[in-house]
Amino acid sequence: MKDNWLNKLMIAAGLFALIIIIGLVTMRKPAFRYKLTEKETLAAVLSADDQLSIDKAKEILQSKTSEYQFVDIRTPYEFIKGHIDGALNIPLSNLFSEENYDFLKQSGKENKTLVLYGMDQSQANAPWMLLKQLGIKKARILQGGYAFLMAAIPALPDTMPFKGYDSEIARYNYVELVKGLSKADQVSSQKAAPQKLITKPKPKSNSPAAGGC
Amino acid sequence: MNTSSTEDRGKRYLNPYFGGFLLGLVLLATMFVTGRGLGASGAVKSTVVQAVNTISPAHVEKSKYYSQFISDDIHPMSNWLVFEILGVLAGAFVSGALAGRLKFKVEHSPKITSRTRLIMASLGGLMFGIGSQFGRGCTSGAALSGMASMATSGFIAMMAIFGSAYMFAYLFRKFWI
Amino acid sequence: MNKKYVFLAGLLILLGIGLAVLPSRQHPKETDPAQLINEIKDQTRFLSTDEIARKIIEKDPSYMYVDVREPAEFNSFTLPGAVNVPLSQLLDSANMILLNQKVKSVVFFSNGDITAEKAWLLCRRMGFNHLYIMQGGLNYWIETIMNPPVPPATAPSQDFDTYEFRKGACAYFGGGSAATSVETKSPQQKVVVKPKKNSAPAAGGC
Amino acid sequence: MIGPLIPQGIIGAEWSNVSGLVLGMGFGYVLESSGFSSSRKLAGVFYGYDFVVLKVFFTAAITAMVGLLYFSYLSWIDFNMIYINPAFLTSAIIGGIIMGLGFIMGGFCPGTSFCGAAIGKIDAMIFTLGMFVGIILFSEAFPLLEKIYYGGPMGNSLVNEVLGISQGLFALILIVVAIGAFIVATIVEKRVKKVDY
Numbered sequence: 001m002k003d004n005w006l007n008k009l010m011i012a013a014g015l016f017a018l019i020i021i022i023g024l025v026t027m028r029k030p031a032f033r034y035k036l037t038e039k040e041t042l043a044a045v046l047s048a049d050d051q052l053s054i055d056k057a058k059e060i061l062q063s064k065t066s067e068y069q070f071v072d073i074r075t076p077y078e079f080i081k082g083h084i085d086g087a088l089n090i091p092l093s094n095l096f097s098e099e100n101y102d103f104l105k106q107s108g109k110e111n112k113t114l115v116l117y118g119m120d121q122s123q124a125n126a127p128w129m130l131l132k133q134l135g136i137k138k139a140r141i142l143q144g145g146y147a148f149l150m151a152a153i154p155a156l157p158d159t160m161p162f163k164g165y166d167s168e169i170a171r172y173n174y175v176e177l178v179k180g181l182s183k184a185d186q187v188s189s190q191k192a193a194p195q196k197l198i199t200k201p202k203p204k205s206n207s208p209a210a211g212g213c
Numbered sequence: 214m215n216t217s218s219t220e221d222r223g224k225r226y227l228n229p230y231f232g233g234f235l236l237g238l239v240l241l242a243t244m245f246v247t248g249r250g251l252g253a254s255g256a257v258k259s260t261v262v263q264a265v266n267t268i269s270p271a272h273v274e275k276s277k278y279y280s281q282f283i284s285d286d287i288h289p290m291s292n293w294l295v296f297e298i299l300g301v302l303a304g305a306f307v308s309g310a311l312a313g314r315l316k317f318k319v320e321h322s323p324k325i326t327s328r329t330r331l332i333m334a335s336l337g338g339l340m341f342g343i344g345s346q347f348g349r350g351c352t353s354g355a356a357l358s359g360m361a362s363m364a365t366s367g368f369i370a371m372m373a374i375f376g377s378a379y380m381f382a383y384l385f386r387k388f389w390i
Numbered sequence: 391m392n393k394k395y396v397f398l399a400g401l402l403i404l405l406g407i408g409l410a411v412l413p414s415r416q417h418p419k420e421t422d423p424a425q426l427i428n429e430i431k432d433q434t435r436f437l438s439t440d441e442i443a444r445k446i447i448e449k450d451p452s453y454m455y456v457d458v459r460e461p462a463e464f465n466s467f468t469l470p471g472a473v474n475v476p477l478s479q480l481l482d483s484a485n486m487i488l489l490n491q492k493v494k495s496v497v498f499f500s501n502g503d504i505t506a507e508k509a510w511l512l513c514r515r516m517g518f519n520h521l522y523i524m525q526g527g528l529n530y531w532i533e534t535i536m537n538p539p540v541p542p543a544t545a546p547s548q549d550f551d552t553y554e555f556r557k558g559a560c561a562y563f564g565g566g567s568a569a570t571s572v573e574t575k576s577p578q579q580k581v582v583v584k585p586k587k588n589s590a591p592a593a594g595g596c
Numbered sequence: 597m598i599g600p601l602i603p604q605g606i607i608g609a610e611w612s613n614v615s616g617l618v619l620g621m622g623f624g625y626v627l628e629s630s631g632f633s634s635s636r637k638l639a640g641v642f643y644g645y646d647f648v649v650l651k652v653f654f655t656a657a658i659t660a661m662v663g664l665l666y667f668s669y670l671s672w673i674d675f676n677m678i679y680i681n682p683a684f685l686t687s688a689i690i691g692g693i694i695m696g697l698g699f700i701m702g703g704f705c706p707g708t709s710f711c712g713a714a715i716g717k718i719d720a721m722i723f724t725l726g727m728f729v730g731i732i733l734f735s736e737a738f739p740l741l742e743k744i745y746y747g748g749p750m751g752n753s754l755v756n757e758v759l760g761i762s763q764g765l766f767a768l769i770l771i772v773v774a775i776g777a778f779i780v781a782t783i784v785e786k787r788v789k790k791v792d793y
Contacts, residue, residue, distance in 0.1 A: 337702015342730015373692020
């Protein structure tokens with residue numbers, strides 16, 4: 001009698017184990033896995049090493065070295081309207097498709113540096129961070145994006161540092177703006193805290209700042 | 214499956230490992246479907262809270278303990294345990310009927326009377342009622358389900374319950390052996 | 391009979407060993423990269439400055455604003471009620487508790503939206519939910535809310551509604567005194583602003 | 597990720613009560629047919645004449661745990677959505693001690709008392725009534741007990757995190773411990789005088 005139950009148990013336990021084993025065998029490997037930990041990612045993101053400066057980009061374009069591969073993540077329409085010489089168009093919606101992702105991984109292995117860019121830097125920021133975390137070590141991002149590179153290119157021989165590309169620089173003196181002080185006051189405070197007040201050289205943004213509000 | 218006598222029939226229980234395996238599958242299925250484990254004392258608590266709420270809603274609102282669970286009642290799973298316990302009653306009845314164990318009786322050691330047994334049972338129930346509130350669940354809710362889901366609380370509850378029962382076992386031996 | 395027990399015990403131990411030696415998969419709390427990829431393809435992570443202004447004015451309690459710039463910048467100017475979590479200290483345990491909460495939605499912002507997006511991506515990866523980014527950051531905040539551009543006269547009427555709202559919001563956030571702004575904006579006033587609401591020109595440039 | 601079905605919204609929440617009924621029936625059926633409706637069989641584990649509680653309890657916990665871990669490994673279930681009871685050390689230990697005392701006095705635990713009651717055990721019915729009274733008493737005395745109730749909070753922690761080992765390793769250790777316990781239990785059972793019940 002007792003043996004009878006035991007036989008049933010053996011069959012049931014065997015089936016249970018079998019289901020698990022079948023599950024393990026047929027399990028699909030995930031296509032994407034994080035290779036960097038959060039801490040490593042944060043360190044990579046905080047250091048400026050992975051940002052390709054405009055000056056460096058200009059250098060690369062002049063020397064036409066094949067070490068760098070520009071990847072344009074904008075839509076094909078935008079790409080046709082104008083792009084960096086030698087850039088490859090992989091729209092963001094297809095960036096992680098199987099063949100494109102394989103290609104990106106491959107070029108990473110070939111010691112090629114991938115330089116991602118969009119219209120502005122923020123467009124390429126998240127895709128770049130993801131590629132980085134997925135283990136494509138040599139992924140870089142073009143500082144300022146396409147628009148600012150184009151704006152800087154006419155000034156190619158110019159060695160003057162071009163600061164306008166970084167959207168993270170405070171364009172306005174927030175404090176003064178909010179206080180609504182007069183123009184004269186702002187100028188004096190500009191001297192007191194110069195690092196706060198890097199104004200964009202565009203007249204459009206300059207005048208409201210002066211206006212106080 | 215030959216049955217020799219009714220007495221033998223009444224005692225035919227599952228192999229404990231087979232029973233445990235089936236219980237594990239039921240628990241796994243419960244977690245798979247509802248995302249929570251099995252339980253029993255929670256159903257009693259829900260019933261108590263509901264009953265007190267019907268009799269005197271003001272009291273529930275005033276009471277710090279009841280009021281926690283009344284607000285929780287918006288949650289669709291709050292009454293789940295009550296239905297689960299109704300299922301337990303039905304399932305146990307079916308199993309008892311199939312094995313011929315349905316019978317009104319007080320089970321006790323020959324050394325004690327039914328009256329003693331009933332007093333002990335009511336005291337035991339009282340203890341379990343209080344203890345399950347401290348432990349946030351009983352043997353099935355906190356210990357069994359907790360262990361299956363690897364909750365720290367489950368292991369603490371299991372060790373505390375069985376440890377204390379072994380500790381007190383000597384005092385109560387004459388009620389059982 | 392004993393053999394069967396041995397078999398069962400062996401099976402169980404094998405399954406246990408399997409669990410112990412299986413290559414550990416991703417930390418289960420992490421968001422699957424494939425899902426994150428889908429999330430960066432659409433724009434739902436961004437909240438416009440208008441939406442945020444509205445939420446702050448209405449004192450919507452379900453949102454928390456997180457300034458990811460360095461403390462010096464935070465101290466000089468930030469959104470009302472914002473908390474400061476510099477990106478460099480994002481992974482500190484105290485900040486993790488603050489950001490990984492189920493009660494409030496978290497809106498990251500910085501001067502632009504790049505730094506905020508970095509914080510967003512890291513937190514999303516760690517499996518936190520209800521995270522947003524202020525589109526364009528504080529620079530855009532100043533351009534739209536604190537100093538709203540007057541829509542051209544030909545613009546559709548909802549543009550003017552937005553403008554009215556922004557002007558109100560600007561006043562709410564204490565931007566610019568009437569005196570200075572009237573000075574600069576006065577030439578435009580009578581020409582451009584729709585005379586829909588009488589209060590509009592009186593409020594001045596904001 | 598398919599499971600857990602109801603929290604993921606794969607099965608509507610309106611089915612939760614039905615699922616409770618069905619799963620409860622399975623629970624009750626297995627408990628009763630394993631012999632958990634008999635208080636003397638249950639109490640046997642504390643006197644060494646019947647280890648059915650230990651065997652069923654451990655086998656069930658291990659089966660469910662192994663299943664759950666494999667399911668979560670295979671992405672069939674989202675482990676994070678499984679409800680983890682919050683641990684309050686002081687409260688849990690005090691509660692456990694009281695429950696242990698109740699176990700040895702009453703001979704049932706809540707789940708098994710319902711099983712016993714369903715097949716006509718009068719002591720099980722009385723036990724259930726006692727439980728109702730106990731919970732009412734606790735609720736009324738709650739202001740006095742609140743401090744204990746919230747004592748020693750440890751959050752919704754997992755035991756392997758507390759011990760600092762991986763889930764799989766912990767499962768393996770638990771399996772080995774359980775098998776050892778089964779062997780010891782079988783030996784003890786043979787030595788102790790059988791009690792007729």
